[in-house]
Amino acid sequence: MINGTGVVKTYKQRGKVLGAREVRALRGVDFSIPKGGAASFIGESGCGKTTLGRIIAGLETYDEGEIAIDGVAMSSLKPKQRQPHFRKIQMIHQDPYSALNPTRTVHQTLHAPLSLRAGQTGRSKSWIEERAAEVLSLVGLDPGSVLARYPHQLSGGMRQRVVIARALTVDPEMLVADEAVSMIDVSLRLGILALLKDLRERLGVSVLFITHDVATARYIGDDGELYVIYRGQVIERGAVDTIIADPVHPYTQSLLSAIPVLHGLEQPGEHPVTPLEPLDQDQSEEGCLFAGRCPFRGERCTSERPLLQVADGLPQEHACFYPERRSVIARPMSEV
Ligand SMILES: Nc1ncnc2c1ncn2[C@@H]1O[C@H](COP(=O)(O)OP(=O)(O)O)[C@@H](O)[C@H]1O
Ligand code: SF4
Ligand SMILES: [Mg+2]
DSSP, X not given: OEEEEEEEEEXXXXXXXXXXXXXXXXXEEEEEEOTTOEEEEEOSTTSSHHXXXXXXXXXXXXXXXXXXXXXXXXXXXXXXXXXXXXXXXXXXXXXXXXXXXXXXXXXXXXXXHHHHHHHHHTOOHHHHHXXXXXXXXXXXXXXXXXXXXXXXXXXXXXXXXXHHHHHXXXXXXXXXXXXXXXXXXXXXXXXXXXXXXXXXXXXXXXXXXXXXXXXXXXXXXXXXXXXXEETTEEEEEEEHHHHHHSOOSHHHHHHHHTOGGGTTTOOOOSSOOOOOOOOOSOOOOSSOXXXXXXTTOOGGGGTSOOOOBOOTTOSSEEOOSOOOOOOOOOXXXXXX
C-alpha cells in the first residue's frame, strides 16, 4: 500500500524569453494505491503525471507533503533508509530503447540486479541463471532465444518486455508504467498492456498506469481508481467505470469527448462539450485552474479555487463548483 498526502512539487525554470519562472508541477496531491490494486493518472502533457510517478518511485524529491509505503512515512527516514522501501516500486519508462544499455546483452542486463540480490541474500550463481530465465518467461519471452541478444536485435515490444523483466528481478510490489506503450508500434501495444494486466493477476503486483489515454487506463484496471490531473491538481478521482460513464468535471468531460473508443457509449446531452483549446503559457493562478478554458465558468470560479471533495451525492470526488451532469458527446471518429 502506498499513500500520498498533500504532495507538492515546484520546479524553477529558466527560459530565454520569459526569464526565470516557477512551475507548479504538483499542488497538494493525495493518492492511495492498495496492494495488488490498480490506479491510473490521466491528463494532458505537462499536467504533472511523470513528476508524480517519479516521486512515487523515489526518483524525484518533493517539497511538501508525505509519502508512506506500507505505513512507513518516507520523510521520517534518511535517504539511504528509504531505498529498500522505494525498491518495491519500479518504474517502466516510455522509451524502452533508452532504458536499456545498448552495449549489454539481455543476460548482462538481468545479471547485474540479480547478482546484487544474490549477494545480499546468500544465493548461488545458479539461482541467478534460473531467476533470469524465470523473469523472462514471466514477461512472455523465450530465454533461450533472447538472453544473448542486444537491445537493437529486439523489437520495441520485446525491449519493453526486457525492461519489465528487469523490474521484476527485485520482486516489486508495484510497477509504475509511464506511457509505457506510447513509443511502441501500435500492433504490439495490446500485448504489453495484456502483460501488465497478467502480472497484476499472477504476481499480485499493483500497477500505476500513467497515460493521456483513458481507454488504456480502463484496460489495465477496470477495478481501479482513475485520477484526472489538471495543471498539477487532481480534479476528479473515483472508480474508472464511474468516471467514464458519468464524468462530472468539465475538463474530464472534454477529455473523454475526444476519445473515439467511447463513441457510442454516450447519449447526447444538452450541453455539447467543446474540444479543448491548446494550453497557453499565460495561465491564471487565481480561482479554478480550468477557468480560462471552461465553457461553464461562473463568477465564483475566477476568485475561488475549488478543492477535490465528495459533494452533491456523486460517487466520485471532484473539484468543480458546478458539477452538473452534462452528457459527453463524443466527436465522430473521422474528426479525432
Ligand atoms: N526536471 C524538471 N525541471 C523543470 N521543470 C520540470 C522538470 N520536470 C518536469 N517539469 C515541468 O513540470 C511540469 C509537469 O511535467 P511532467 O510531470 O513531465 O508532466 P506530464 O508527465 O504530465 O507530461 C511541466 O510543466 C514540466 O515542464
Ligand atoms: S469550478 Fe467553474 S471554471 Fe472550474 S471547472 Fe467548474 S464550472 Fe468550470
Ligand atoms: Mg510524462
